[in-house]
Amino acid sequence: MKPENLREYAMMHSSFLIEKAREGDDAAFSKLVGIWFKRIYNFALKYFGDHDTAMEVTQKTFIAVHRNIHNIKETGKFKSWLYKVAFNQFHEEERRNKRHSFLSVFSTQKETGYVSERGPESEFRNKELSEVLKDFLSMLPEDQRTVVIMKEYEGFKFREIAEALDISENTAKSRLYYGLKGLRKMMTEKNITTETI
Amino acid sequence: MKIPSEEKIISYLYGELSSEEMKEMEAFIAKDPELAREIEDMKLLRTQLGKIEDEEVVEPIFLPHNLKNNGSLSYRLNRLLWNPVVGIAATLLILFVLAVLFKVDADFSGDAVTISFGDQSKNQSESGYITRDEALQLVKNSASQQTDLEERFEQISQSQNAQFTALMNQQNLATEQIIGDFVAQLQKDNMVVIERFLELSQDQQEKYMQSVLTDFTQYLEEQRENDLQEIEDHLVNLHESQQVKNLETEELLAGIINTVNYQYQNE
Numbered sequence: 001m002k003p004e005n006l007r008e009y010a011m012m013h014s015s016f017l018i019e020k021a022r023e024g025d026d027a028a029f030s031k032l033v034g035i036w037f038k039r040i041y042n043f044a045l046k047y048f049g050d051h052d053t054a055m056e057v058t059q060k061t062f063i064a065v066h067r068n069i070h071n072i073k074e075t076g077k078f079k080s081w082l083y084k085v086a087f088n089q090f091h092e093e094e095r096r097n098k099r100h101s102f103l104s105v106f107s108t109q110k111e112t113g114y115v116s117e118r119g120p121e122s123e124f125r126n127k128e129l130s131e132v133l134k135d136f137l138s139m140l141p142e143d144q145r146t147v148v149i150m151k152e153y154e155g156f157k158f159r160e161i162a163e164a165l166d167i168s169e170n171t172a173k174s175r176l177y178y179g180l181k182g183l184r185k186m187m188t189e190k191n192i193t194t195e196t197i
Numbered sequence: 198m199k200i201p202s203e204e205k206i207i208s209y210l211y212g213e214l215s216s217e218e219m220k221e222m223e224a225f226i227a228k229d230p231e232l233a234r235e236i237e238d239m240k241l242l243r244t245q246l247g248k249i250e251d252e253e254v255v256e257p258i259f260l261p262h263n264l265k266n267n268g269s270l271s272y273r274l275n276r277l278l279w280n281p282v283v284g285i286a287a288t289l290l291i292l293f294v295l296a297v298l299f300k301v302d303a304d305f306s307g308d309a310v311t312i313s314f315g316d317q318s319k320n321q322s323e324s325g326y327i328t329r330d331e332a333l334q335l336v337k338n339s340a341s342q343q344t345d346l347e348e349r350f351e352q353i354s355q356s357q358n359a360q361f362t363a364l365m366n367q368q369n370l371a372t373e374q375i376i377g378d379f380v381a382q383l384q385k386d387n388m389v390v391i392e393r394f395l396e397l398s399q400d401q402q403e404k405y406m407q408s409v410l411t412d413f414t415q416y417l418e419e420q421r422e423n424d425l426q427e428i429e430d431h432l433v434n435l436h437e438s439q440q441v442k443n444l445e446t447e448e449l450l451a452g453i454i455n456t457v458n459y460q461y462q463n464e
Contacts, residue, residue: 027375030371030375031375033256034256037254037256038251038253038254038256041252041254041256042251042252042254045252046249051252055254055257059257129245129248130248130249130250133245133246133248133249134249137249148246151211152243152246152247153246153249153251158213170204173203173204173207173208174203174204174207176207177203177204177206177207178203180239180242180243181239183242183246184238184239184242187242
């Protein structure tokens with residue numbers, strides 16, 4: 001079958017790469033990494049709010065993908081599967097971080113909340129809105145944070161989120177609702193309103 | 198009135214309600230200012246979230262060899278060796294072994310701390326201090342060891358540089374190969390697209406020319422029929438006018454004859 005347009009060509013090319021990578025073709029796998037690395041990295045960056053951690057978990061994700069790519073049954077569901085693998089890695093990293101912070105005497109500011117001695121207004125002045133939002137995002141509970149990022153930044157449909165996270169569509173919507181509400185609450189608490197923006 | 202569920206609010210926010218549900222929701226919002234404010238807040242928040250842009254990142258090199266060995270024994274051993282605790286333990290062990298081998302001895306007697314290597318009786322003069330010659334010899338040995346160490350360090354650096362250069366070359370070759378493949382694929386696809394376009398274009402042009410020629414023939418035929426009809430009409434008109442003129446001439450002649458006859462009779 002010949003592709004009729006660029007989108008169809010891209011889809012066919014992607015399926016072809018997944019198929020080849022599944023058969024053990026490392027060149028095809030490298031191309032897949034090239035296509036998806038930036039997306040997974042940005043997903044991780046918004047999730048953890050930290051470049052080093054994001055890089056580390058993204059690399060771990062692709063190592064896990066390489067190890068398990070032969071398990072994919074439908075190449076059409078690669079995106080959901082990839083994010084599922086990524087989410088599992090994030091979850092694992094989060095669990096490890098929590099254990100370390102529990103054992104550590106010096107707890108970081110992030111774990112204790114967005115606390116500033118200089119006060120919320122001066123804190124906000126020194127940071128771009130997007131930076132503040134990134135911080136707020138990384139402070140949301142894990143399940144809500146994942147859904148907010150997948151919906152707002154990764155362009156997932158609710159059905160796809162449900163599939164990737166093994167939850168129902170209604171649960172995904174509910175988590176998104178409470179995630180957005182949580183963000184609003186944090187903004188209100190830090191006095192970031194329409195006027196201040 | 199029942200308050201809409203959070204799932205419904207989210208579906209409304211993301212435009213996933215049917216038109217009927219949408220109307221129902223809008224009715225709720227119109228009657229409930231708190232719900233209206235909540236939805237407005239969420240819309241505003243979504244706009245603000247949209248301001249976080251993606252960061253650019255350069256993906257690291259994934260060498261297939263490394264990927265394949267992640268679960269292997271050598272990989273685990275390698276990770277174990279690079280563990281900081283294991284590293285510290287190994288360093289202490291090495292120091293201990295070196296201390297045993299070189300017979301390191303620390304003496305804290307008196308006001309001084311003396312650290313000595315080897316058999317203390319051999320290294321020290323009878324008076325307890327080393328002689329000038331022994332000190333010079335020690336300095337010389339130390340310099341020689343330092344030179345050896347520097348040479349070894351230089352050799353290791355060169356070897357590492359060579360390995361690094363080889364790896365970089367390998368990576369460059371792989372990248373060039375990938376780009377080459379991609380460009381070749383693009384060119385091939387473009388050629389196919391252009392060929393298809395030209396084929397389609399030629400077919401369409403032929404069809405157009407045929408239709409134009411057919412239209413032109415029909416036009417000529419119609420024009421010819423119109424001309425013939427016009428000529429025929431003219432001929433009919435000419436014939437009719439000829440007949441009228443003949444009649445008029447005959448009437449005129451009859452009039453002249455009558456006039457001549459009348460004059461002749463009067464004479």
